[in-house]
Amino acid sequence: MKYTVILHRTEEGISVSVPGLPGCWSEGDTDAEAIENIQDAIQEYLAAVKEMSRGQEVREVDIAA
Structure with a gap:
């Protein structure tokens, strides 16, 4: 997934x-560190x-680009 x-930048x-x-x-001190950290954050999110959606009715939909 992308x-x-x-x-x-601050x-x-x-x-x-x-x-x-x-x-x-x-966050991170460098671009590489920040990207690596956000990848972990996305997985945790x-x-x-x-x-949170366990037990709920969940469906996936396709969206044309």
Whole structure:
């Protein structure tokens, strides 16, 4: 899966957000570290969503690009 991420550069480092996953943020001192950290954050976010939707009626839909 691919997700669009936005890098926010400050004097303290780089924070990264995922517009498609509200509240999914991470950070790092370098681009590489920030990207690696957001990959972990995305996996944790998706695991939490899966857990919260357990027992619910869930469906997947295809969206044309």
